[in-house]
Amino acid sequence: MPKTATLRPSSAGDATDLMTSLAGLLRDWLPRQRWFAGKDRPVTDLALLSMTELYPGCLHLLIHAGHSGLPSPVGAGPAGDCYQLLLGIREHLAPRLGRALIGRAHEGPLAGLTVYDALYDPRSAQLLLERLRHPGTVGPLRFEADPSVSVPAGLAPRLLDAEQSNTSLVYGDAFILKVFRRIQPGVNPDLEVPGALAGQGCGRVPAPVAWFRTKHPYAATLGVLQPFLRDASDGWTLALGALASGDDFAAQARELGRATAEVHLALASAFTAGAHGDNGRTGAAIAEAMTERLDTAAHCVPALRPFVPGLRGAFRALVHCDAGPPAQRIHGDLHLGQVLRAGREWFVIDFEGEPSRPLTERCGTESPVRDIAGMLRSFDYAARQRRPWRPEWARRCREAYCAGYAARAGWDPRKKHGLLRAYETDRAVYEVLYEARHRPDWLPVPMAAIERLAVRGD
Numbered sequence: 001m002p003k004t005a006t007l008r009p010s011s012a013g014d015a016t017d018l019m020t021s022l023a024g025l026l027r028d029w030l031p032r033q034r035w036f037a038g039k040d041r042p043v044t045d046l047a048l049l050s051m052t053e054l055y056p057g058c059l060h061l062l063i064h065a066g067h068s069g070l071p072s073p074v075g076a077g078p079a080g081d082c083y084q085l086l087l088g089i090r091e092h093l094a095p096r097l098g099r100a101l102i103g104r105a106h107e108g109p110l111a112g113l114t115v116y117d118a119l120y121d122p123r124s125a126q127l128l129l130e131r132l133r134h135p136g137t138v139g140p141l142r143f144e145a146d147p148s149v150s151v152p153a154g155l156a157p158r159l160l161d162a163e164q165s166n167t168s169l170v171y172g173d174a175f176i177l178k179v180f181r182r183i184q185p186g187v188n189p190d191l192e193v194p195g196a197l198a199g200q201g202c203g204r205v206p207a208p209v210a211w212f213r214t215k216h217p218y219a220a221t222l223g224v225l226q227p228f229l230r231d232a233s234d235g236w237t238l239a240l241g242a243l244a245s246g247d248d249f250a251a252q253a254r255e256l257g258r259a260t261a262e263v264h265l266a267l268a269s270a271f272t273a274g275a276h277g278d279n280g281r282t283g284a285a286i287a288e289a290m291t292e293r294l295d296t297a298a299h300c301v302p303a304l305r306p307f308v309p310g311l312r313g314a315f316r317a318l319v320h321c322d323a324g325p326p327a328q329r330i331h332g333d334l335h336l337g338q339v340l341r342a343g344r345e346w347f348v349i350d351f352e353g354e355p356s357r358p359l360t361e362r363c364g365t366e367s368p369v370r371d372i373a374g375m376l377r378s379f380d381y382a383a384r385q386r387r388p389w390r391p392e393w394a395r396r397c398r399e400a401y402c403a404g405y406a407a408r409a410g411w412d413p414r415k416k417h418g419l420l421r422a423y424e425t426d427r428a429v430y431e432v433l434y435e436a437r438h439r440p441d442w443l444p445v446p447m448a449a450i451e452r453l454a455v456r457g458d
Contacts, residue, residue: 017108017109018048018051018108018109018110019046019047019048019108020107020108020109021105021107021108021109021110021111021113021115022046022048022087022105022108022110022115023046024103025102025103025105025115026046026063026085026102027043027046028103029102029103030043030065030083031043033181034164034165034438035083035164035165035166035167035181035182036065036083036181037081037182037355037356038065038067038080038081041067042067043065043066043067044066044067045064045065045066045080046063046064046065046066047063047064047066048061048062048063048064049062049063049064049082049216049217050062050139050140050214050216050217052138052139052140052141053139054086054127054128054131054138054141055127057088057089057090057124058086058087058088058089058118058124058127059085059086059087059089060084060085060086060138060141061084061085061086061087062082062083062084062085062183062214062217063082063083063085064080064081064082064083065080065081065082065083066080067080081182082182082183082184083181083182083183084179084180084181084182084183084222085117086117086118086119086124086128086179087102087115087116087117087118088100088115088116088117088118088121088124089110089113089114089115090113090114090116091112091113091114092114093114093116097116097120097121099120100116100117100118100119100120100121101114101116102115102116102117103115119159119167119169119179120159122156122157125157125159125169125171126154126155126157128169128177129151129155129157129171129177129225130153131143131212132145132151132177132210132211132212132225133145133151133153133210135210139216140214140215140216141212141213141214141222142212142213142214142215143210143211143212144210144211144212144213145209145210145211145225146207146208146209146210149209149210151171151175151209151210151225152172152174155171155172155174155175156171156172157169157170157171158170160176165181165182165352165355166178166179166180166181166352167179167181170228171228173228173230174227174228174230175209175225175226175227175228176225176226176227176228177223177224177225178190178223178224178226178350179222179223180221180222180223180352182355183214183220183222184220184358184359185218185219185220185359186219186220186221186359186360186363187221187363188220188221188224188352188359189332189351189352189353189359189362189363190221190224190350190351190352191208191211191221191224192351192363193205193267193270193329193351194206194207194208194224194226194351195207195208196267196270196271197263197266197267197270199270200266200269200270202262202263202266204259204262204263204266204345204346204347204348205263205347205348205349205351206226206227206229206347206349207226207227208224208225208226209225209226209227210224210225211223211224211225229340229342229347231342231343232340232341232342232347233340233341233342234336234337234339234340234341235252235256235335235336235337235338235339235340235341235346235378236335236336236337236378236382238252238336238341239336239379239382239397240382240385240386243382243383243385243386243390243393244386248393248396249393249396249397250396250397250399250400251400252341253379253396253397253398253400253401253404254400254401254403254404255344255346255404256339256346256375256401256404257375257400257401257402257403257404257405257406257407257408258404258405258407258408259339259345259346259347259348260334260348260371260372260375260401260404260405261404261405261406261407261408261409262408263331263348264328264330264368264371264409265408265409267328267329267330268326268328268329270329271328271329271365272365283318283319283320283321283323284318284319286315286318286422287315287316287317287318287319287422290315290318290422290425290426290429291312291315293426293429293430294308294311294312294315294426294429295308296433297429297430297432297433300433300436300437301432301433301436301443303432303436303443303447304429304432304447304450307450307451307454307455308454309454310453310454310455311425311429311450311453311454313454314421314422314425314453314454315422315425315426317418317421317422318418318419318422320418321416321417321418321419321422322416322418322419323419324367324369324411324416324419325367325368325369325409325411327365327366327367328365328366328368329363329365329366330365330366330367330368330370330371331348331350331351331353331371331374332351332352332353332354332357332362332366332370332371333350333352333353333354333355333374334348334371334372334374334375334378335374335375335377335378335381336375336378336379336381336382337378338350354430356430356433356434367419367423368409369413369416369419369420369423370423370426370427372401372402372405372413372420372423373420373423373424373426373427374427375401376398376401376402376420376424377424377427377428377431377446377449379393379394379397379398379401380394380445380449381445382394382397383397384445384448399414402414421453424449424453425450425453425454428446428449428450428453429450431445431446431449432446432447432450
């Protein structure tokens with residue numbers, strides 16, 4: 001068995017020495033990771049904010065990655081971002097961990113040692129679960145758990161390969177641990193919201209079982225353990241399966257609309273209700289914020305620029321249209337990949353909101369129409385995965401989803417045309433920027449919606 005390496009305490013306390021070993025490796029490795037937010041901006045600076053040895057051969061790091069020279073993404077500060085890393089340190093890496101390799105250090109306290117992503121290592125994953133099973137502190141890290149839930153020892157871990165902005169480990173098909181990669185100060189809504197909904201008795205959202213935080217360099221949530229719905233399928237997979245077999249998805253979409261409304265009602269009860277509008281703002285202020293996001297996206301994606309005047313018109317309509325339901329806590333990034341169907345029931349997961357937006361913004365109150373618009377855009381995404389495109393499939397799903405939502409919520413999103421169009425447009429602008437940065441081959445999907453929303457306004 002390959003030997004692990006222990007960093008000497010004298011070196012561990014010296015951030016400069018440790019970064020001498022890691023800076024070059026991380027500067028090359030970070031931009032290749034799916035969860036790294038600054039792919040199109042050179043990493044000009046790396047700083048170690050926090051280092052904790054979780055156990056021999058495994059370091060928990062918070063790293064600040066600085067950028068300069070190019071515009072920042074929507075919602076990101078110009079100084080860069082903080083990322084959570086769990087690094088394994090060994091003399092030699094086992095072949096089965098080849099995918100986890102970061103590199104071999106040539107100088108500093110780790111000179112001659114191999115550095116890798118420890119979340120790929122089953123041994124490290126099991127030891128991390130043990131930390132969660134036995135609450136306590138390790139340096140600035142604090143591990144906590146719901147005492148009413150028993151997590152068995154020895155659950156075999158497996159890393160989920162799904163494309164995502166964080167890293168998830170499944171233990172024994174019984175629990176799933178989401179390890180947040182991009183860290184911001186405060187309580188992550190993926191811990192706060194499911195916990196609050198559990199208190200409301202809402203069964204549509206798996207409740208937190210255990211979690212861990214840090215208090216240095218600031219208080220922040222680092223990861224959350226929840227029950228894993230082993231027999232569930234995500235909505236995206238189910239929708240694509242229906243399209244491939246020529247089946248209608250309207251019945252499932254209607255039930256999903258009803259489930260969304262139930263979650264919104266529970267959220268409204270769990271958190272203080274807001275005023276009309278987004279975070280309590282007027283329609284004019286919301287329109288201004290959406291326009292700013294549009295201008296930023298158009299600066300980064302030239303293909304968007306010809307449509308800017310028409311898209312601004314969709315936002316200006318917010319000044320005079322029906323304000324809709326009161327602002328409240330919402331999901332924030334709702335789409336078919338954020339919902340699971342187990343048996344005949346829909347469940348909602350991943351309450352982080354749009355990762356590119358500041359945490360304080362994601363934790364505020366917003367119109368529930370934002371969530372509805374996100375799901376409607378997701379039906380369009382699914383329909384465009386097959387050729388020929390089936391717009392009638394997406395239209396039926398949209399109608400059914402809104403009808404299911406209206407039956408439970410008591411108000412119909414379809415009757416809030418100006419409001420819904422504005423939020424769909426805002427979502428499509430976000431999608432354009434996201435695809436341009438992360439999946440350029442997918443850019444035509446949101447661009448088709450941009451053309452529709454800007455030119456025809458429907």
